[in-house]
Amino acid sequence: MNLYKDKQIRKGSKFPQNTIRGILLPKIKIRILLRGEHNMCGVVGYIGEKQVAPILIEGLSKLEYRGYDSAGVAILDGTEIKVRKYKGRMSILEEHLKEENIKGTLGIGHTRWATHGEPSDRNSHPHTNCSGSIALIHNGIIENYMKLKEWLIEINGDHFKSETDSEVIAHLIDYFYEGDLLDAVYKAIDKMEGAYAIGVICKDEPDKIIAVRKDSPLIVGIGENENFIASDIPALLKYTRNMYLIENDEVVLLTKDGIKIFNELRQIVKREVLKVTWDAQAAEKEGYTHFMMKEINEQPKGVHDTLHRRLDKEGNIVLDGIKITKEDLEKINKIYIVACGTAYHAGLVGKYAIEKFAKIPVEIDIASEFRYRDPFIDENTLFIAVSQSGETLDTLAALREAKRKGARILSIVNVVGSSVSRESDDVFYTWAGPEIAVASTKAYTTQLVSMYLVALHMAVTKGMLTDVQYKTYMEELKAIPEKIKKILGNTEKIQQLADAQFNNENVFYIGRGVDVAVAYEGSLKLKEISYIHSEAIAAGELKHGTIALVEQDRLIVALATQDKLYDKMLSNIQEVRARGAYVIAVAKEGNKEIEKVADKVIYIPDTLDELTPILSVIPLQIFSYYIAVARGCDVDKPKNLAKSVTVE
Ligand code: AGP
Numbered sequence: 001m002n003l004y005k006d007k008q009i010r011k012g013s014k015f016p017q018n019t020i021r022g023i024l025l026p027k028i029k030i031r032i033l034l035r036g037e038h039n040m041c042g043v044v045g046y047i048g049e050k051q052v053a054p055i056l057i058e059g060l061s062k063l064e065y066r067g068y069d070s071a072g073v074a075i076l077d078g079t080e081i082k083v084r085k086y087k088g089r090m091s092i093l094e095e096h097l098k099e100e101n102i103k104g105t106l107g108i109g110h111t112r113w114a115t116h117g118e119p120s121d122r123n124s125h126p127h128t129n130c131s132g133s134i135a136l137i138h139n140g141i142i143e144n145y146m147k148l149k150e151w152l153i154e155i156n157g158d159h160f161k162s163e164t165d166s167e168v169i170a171h172l173i174d175y176f177y178e179g180d181l182l183d184a185v186y187k188a189i190d191k192m193e194g195a196y197a198i199g200v201i202c203k204d205e206p207d208k209i210i211a212v213r214k215d216s217p218l219i220v221g222i223g224e225n226e227n228f229i230a231s232d233i234p235a236l237l238k239y240t241r242n243m244y245l246i247e248n249d250e251v252v253l254l255t256k257d258g259i260k261i262f263n264e265l266r267q268i269v270k271r272e273v274l275k276v277t278w279d280a281q282a283a284e285k286e287g288y289t290h291f292m293m294k295e296i297n298e299q300p301k302g303v304h305d306t307l308h309r310r311l312d313k314e315g316n317i318v319l320d321g322i323k324i325t326k327e328d329l330e331k332i333n334k335i336y337i338v339a340c341g342t343a344y345h346a347g348l349v350g351k352y353a354i355e356k357f358a359k360i361p362v363e364i365d366i367a368s369e370f371r372y373r374d375p376f377i378d379e380n381t382l383f384i385a386v387s388q389s390g391e392t393l394d395t396l397a398a399l400r401e402a403k404r405k406g407a408r409i410l411s412i413v414n415v416v417g418s419s420v421s422r423e424s425d426d427v428f429y430t431w432a433g434p435e436i437a438v439a440s441t442k443a444y445t446t447q448l449v450s451m452y453l454v455a456l457h458m459a460v461t462k463g464m465l466t467d468v469q470y471k472t473y474m475e476e477l478k479a480i481p482e483k484i485k486k487i488l489g490n491t492e493k494i495q496q497l498a499d500a501q502f503n504n505e506n507v508f509y510i511g512r513g514v515d516v517a518v519a520y521e522g523s524l525k526l527k528e529i530s531y532i533h534s535e536a537i538a539a540g541e542l543k544h545g546t547i548a549l550v551e552q553d554r555l556i557v558a559l560a561t562q563d564k565l566y567d568k569m570l571s572n573i574q575e576v577r578a579r580g581a582y583v584i585a586v587a588k589e590g591n592k593e594i595e596k597v598a599d600k601v602i603y604i605p606d607t608l609d610e611l612t613p614i615l616s617v618i619p620l621q622i623f624s625y626y627i628a629v630a631r632g633c634d635v636d637k638p639k640n641l642a643k644s645v646t647v648e
Contacts, residue, residue: 056075071089081133134173197214213250242276339367343387354454386411414446431446473608487615507523583598588604
């Protein structure tokens with residue numbers, strides 16, 4: 001995994017040797033830290049002599065990029081644990097705490113990115129046991145939480161206040177608690193399956209915090225008469241630059257005077273102190289200069305999680321959020337996919353996949369048009385809304401219009417509990433995690449995976465695919481995350497091409513078949529972050545007018561990833577080259593002929609024609625990024641744009 005290469009912005013902001021992100025590090029540890037991490041929420045904890053509330057607020061405010069739909073704290077104010085938690089941005093919690101001014105020098109805090117249970121006060125963290133004597137914060141997912149919950153209800157009659165997987169942990173620790181919190185935590189984690197970084201406090205042991213790490217990031221901050229825990233370094237930089245990186249299956253006991261790290265066999269382990277040298281801003285971006293490049297590099301994980309969370313042990317697709325039966329599908333005679341911007345471009349690929357795999361006619365439309373054109377809809381219509389934020393007003397209004405006319409509503413959404421998901425009959429959540437950069441990248445590729453899974457699920461339900469066909473598609477889909485990593489591991493050439501082309505003011509993106517959909521997305525990425533005028537067009541359409549704009553050195557990005565349309569694309573490339581265009585082509589590895597017709601070729605790993613969009617868009621994202629950087633643009637916050645467009 002070469003996450004580090006992309007941090008090197010063009011002007012060679014190289015980090016000194018044997019340092020990563022400017023931190024002097026023994027090599028091994030970091031690699032362990034990053035693999036397969038869940039980074040959906042932010043946790044923080046403090047034990048010391050200072051008032052804890054402001055320290056928790058400061059820490060959480062630096063972790064909001066990890067999740068921002070609800071936040072809460074638990075503070076031991078001498079005798080009891082006070083839990084204050086609210087749906088919404090951290091500022092709401094901050095207001096409440098300022099008003100109430102809870103005293104205490106021991107506490108834990110959490111900012112949430114909902115996975116299990118919609119954002120609400122009761123689903124916010126911290127969670128407690130029935131009596132409130134134990135409070136807990138959790139980042140990650142407890143896979144077997146439902147079994148544990150039923151078990152605790154059956155043998156202990158526990159009453160649960162929330163829909164979350166996390167609350168189960170607090171009850172489990174309570175079940176094993178016999179006056180030794182560390183022991184109870186060990187017994188509890190022995191029963192848990194999944195990923196977790198947890199922080200636990202107990203009013204009967206007011207001198208400690210217990211923290212545990214398993215496949216979710218956890219660090220410990222070392223202070224004078226105080227110590228800290230957090231999901232990530234930015235939360236603690238204001239107080240200390242001395243950190244311990246906690247490894248998998250380690251349990252930490254923090255007191256104000258000391259830190260003990262235990263392994264899973266309860267043996268104390270030694271750990272080198274890390275001295276952090278970089279600022280908080282850089283930290284939130286994990287050393288990347290922009291959130292966009294950080295999120296581009298998070299796509300292997302987003303695609304992996306979005307895919308594998310929908311596969312059972314036999315590799316069958318299980319869409320828990322979608323209750324569409326075979327009978328329902330038989331009745332559906334029309335599907336609309338409706339969205340805006342990048343989500344609309346994902347819908348274009350979805351149309352292609354559903355018609356190809358499930359043989360159901362699909363109409364794709366931009367929401368701002370759909371909502372006013374009085375489309376024909378009835379109870380045999382399936383309306384699919386696609387939205388990262390789930391709050392885009394045009395998409396929401398189109399959804400309501402379709403619902404009013406009797407359509408069944410399926411939404412593909414990234415934000416749990418958002419308006420679009422709440423107003424849908426069926427919801428397919430993408431697992432991209434929080435997307436901060438305005439230019440959508442990881443949400444798009446996870447939307448594509450979602451489209452393929454929905455289309456394959458429909459095809460299997462309707463018996464439209466043979467086992468061999470189904471297995472072939474699934475094997476190829478499972479190979480995609482590694483193939484994305486391969487592209488991310490080799491971005492120099494794309495950066496050099498961007499360096500050579502960033503002064504263009506007009507660019508065309510061309511393609512055939514499903515490549516046209518990716519051409520639209522590539523063109524939008526360039527427009528929205530570099531302010532270069534660019535247009536996407538089906539290559540076969542060029543000769544009907546647009547080719548009049550092709551002249552000497554006109555930059556054309558040509559997608560040629562479809563085997564059955566490859567020769568046609570070669571001639572389209574020759575067509576524009578003959579008029580002086582400079583062509584950068586994107587093609588599958590092994591297709592060498594294209595080097596004879598294009599000026600430059602960016603290769604992507606081979607895969608099935610239908611699945612290439614998840615790979616071919618990556619070089620286009622990176623190309624746009626480096627052009628925007630070369631032009632000195634504010635990549636993460638482009639002018640005139642908002643991350644979620646909640647106005648008409
Ligand atoms: C994409 O990079 C843009 N941020 C924008 O086009 C976006 O895709 C569009 O506004 C839709 O947003 P949504 O997915 O949150 O509904």
